[in-house]
Amino acid sequence: MIHELDAAHALDNHFEPCAPRPEDYLLHFSDGACLARVTHVGGSDADAGDSGEVFELPRAADYRRRPARVTYLFSLGELRFFLVLDERVGAPEGFSYESVSWLRRAEPQHLLFAAATAAQLDRWYRANRFCGRCGHRTQLAPKSREIVCPSCAQIVYPKICPGVICAVIDRTDDPADDRIVLTRYAGRTTALWALVAGFTEIGEPLEDTVRREVMEEVGLRVRNLRFYKSQPWGFTDTLLAGFWCEVDGDPAIRVDRSELKEARWFRRDEVPLERTGDRTSLTGEMIERFRTMGRAAWE
Numbered sequence: 001m002i003h004e005l006d007a008a009h010a011l012d013n014h015f016e017p018c019a020p021r022p023e024d025y026l027l028h029f030s031d032g033a034c035l036a037r038v039t040h041v042g043g044s045d046a047d048a049g050d051s052g053e054v055f056e057l058p059r060a061a062d063y064r065r066r067p068a069r070v071t072y073l074f075s076l077g078e079l080r081f082f083l084v085l086d087e088r089v090g091a092p093e094g095f096s097y098e099s100v101s102w103l104r105r106a107e108p109q110h111l112l113f114a115a116a117t118a119a120q121l122d123r124w125y126r127a128n129r130f131c132g133r134c135g136h137r138t139q140l141a142p143k144s145r146e147i148v149c150p151s152c153a154q155i156v157y158p159k160i161c162p163g164v165i166c167a168v169i170d171r172t173d174d175p176a177d178d179r180i181v182l183t184r185y186a187g188r189t190t191a192l193w194a195l196v197a198g199f200t201e202i203g204e205p206l207e208d209t210v211r212r213e214v215m216e217e218v219g220l221r222v223r224n225l226r227f228y229k230s231q232p233w234g235f236t237d238t239l240l241a242g243f244w245c246e247v248d249g250d251p252a253i254r255v256d257r258s259e260l261k262e263a264r265w266f267r268r269d270e271v272p273l274e275r276t277g278d279r280t281s282l283t284g285e286m287i288e289r290f291r292t293m294g295r296a297a298w299e
């Protein structure tokens, strides 16, 4: 998955106030899109994704004019990442604004993780330039990743929204007949089949989010919830928790048409192969795990 990086790119998110060196990454976002340089190298290149595209993020030395406001973000191994807080910058030669979601098709994974996580922090910095309690202009805390209000002393921490991914299984007498619920947005030909998913509501434990989302989206009761893995998903400010669960009682799916979704049961040999190359998402990993491992995926 996107956050499972090799040891050379291990995340260190301890906040350490410092200035960028010329070789450090210095990211800038405009309307949520990230300055990047995308190169098409062809699908057979080992460094490229299935789309055959690789991308690079700008380094401090790439900017002709040094941006005025910069903050340190995090490190991946020896690589240090900073964020430009200025509204506008002169884009370095060859770089343009690319949607972070679009970059999911490109490689390398560690820069995709960096871009998605930096985008999450960029949204947080921009959304908290003024205090939500008293309206005063906020400041960045000098030694920690906090936004503080000098007037009323409110402290704002980065926004992380919990959510769940639910693999709903119909466990049958013959393991080969076990089925999984996949859903997708109807009417969008580009939508991939996915698992039931949703955000946690106020006052709700994750297990209840699973039960509620499965009921809301596909009208099924579930039991035997088993936590699988969690995944930070900066694209939507989310921390995802993946659960396996079994349908309890009537397996007839009732789709929530308000979300314009379609949903159906798939046996292992029916699961679409469209997620086979998905190395990024928890959803993709869980679908592939069911397809290739069957019952051993969750038991």
Ligand SMILES: [Zn+2]
Pocket: 131, 132, 133, 134, 135, 136, 149, 150, 151, 152, 153, 154
């Ligand atoms: Zn305030």
